[in-house]
Amino acid sequence: MTKADEKAGCIWLPNFLKYNPPESPNVVKAWVQADDLIPECNLKTRVLQDAKDFLEGFSKPYQEAFPEAFEKASLNQEQEQEQEQEQEQEQESPLGPPTGDPPEASDEPPPEREVFDYWREKLGKTGKTKLTSDRRRKIQARLREGYTVADLKQAVDGILKSPHHMGHNDRSQRYDDIELICRGGAKVEHFMDLASGEGKAPASQFSGSRAARGGEL
Template sequence: MSIKQKYRKVSTHIWNDQKFRALSERAKLSFLFIITHPHMTPLGAIRANLPGLAFELGMDTQAFTEAFAEVLAQGMAKHDEKGLLIWFPNFLRHNPPESPNVVKSWVGGYHDLPECDLKNTLIKHAACTVDGLSQGFREAFFEAFGQVCPQPSPNQEQEQEQEQKGKREEGTPPPDGEGPAPAPSVSESGESDAGDDVDAGSPDPSPKVPPCPYGKIASIYNAKLPQLAQVRDMTDTRRRVLQLAWRARAERQSLAWWEGYFDAVAQLPFLLGENDRGWRADFDWLLKTKSMLGVFEGKYENTKPAAGQKAPAGRAGNSVTEHNQGVAERLMQQG
């Protein structure tokens, strides 16, 4: 009978890491012991208490507690003492899922962890990590954690929108109803979104996230980007992907953010089809974390029009960069 082995990745660069090098010898030992512990879940969290870990390691409880306090002080781990939960925020960065099936398997370890605020934080962190991977990974996450991150019903969504109607920022126009939602066209940009680098180190600590107004975001997209394939139908898959993008960061949980995002896209000729291949972005592509970062960081600027086309007026030089930087700064402040 074969025994399934558990493997973890601990980068050799850890010995060059400033935080790790600042730890005492006992603190380094406590860190490595817990992160490679047989009961460590694939989410980088473990149900444990410090006296028990100290006993396993053969170390005095007080000495182990003081050593692990150094790890906590460096921000390398989070600990909910009452919840009996220890979590390493950078664990998934070094141990990303190798397939969608691995993401589905996370749910077993998740249910083994005790309920507490830290558990809510770590699952949001995991959602941010998956958000930077391909659609198959995102679908697997929602299939596995649909009950953990439930999608609101249409009635719940409408009730939430009515509650927030009077709270919208001044100058933000109300959306034009639910309208249509994303079309099944998925364009090929020639770029792979697998392995996107996601800054998921600061997930929203609040467990309450407003329901995602799918139809309103799709309507904003249609109004702001009539040059692109219009949104016609909202499938369950698109709802899941859009909800993941909505939940990934607190600043995205605002219709004003999505208006600013699509405004920024409208200033990028490359994404509107003015490129050598005639490729155009679409709603699905714009929901990817890699795409969003590229828009605001100026990756898709194009001052050289496609053959036979003239550069649009007012889009030469660094005007697009300045516009996107301004939009990005405003949107980041909203969070």
């Protein structure tokens, strides 16, 4: 005789324990490992109840081993679920406070949006230019590294002082995307230096061989 839950892909043999009884209470405790392999379904409840009923014919140590083992497993599962929820919340709000009271509502835009809007205005981008996921990730990555919103705005000002990036190259192509500016810490610092007059802008023309090798880096 078998019991099955086709949707869950689970099959239970009620007489299995009759022909394979546990040799000790430790074996009963080890059933928890098998329980982890059973998919969540109504049949799983039936399996656990059958196992519990079967142990009524055994001595007290066997009967006590069953709830002890499964109570611990249930507690561990709850703790794991709580940890997963906390991790998901941290990932959803990488720039927000990890603990404590939620921040008060504010009319100020998120820092990545403030940087993006500044770049779009300074570079004369149209309203069709969107804060894509790639642009957002690059800005957030630099903010997490410790660069401030003011630093990234200064880097935006710096790229305006680079003729090469503004299109004065033998491809007549602009390389001014916020992704480029925030590609890495070195890029941010390079453009910040240009803005402050401490850096040196690239030559306004590529050499022919360099242009052939693939353009802007």
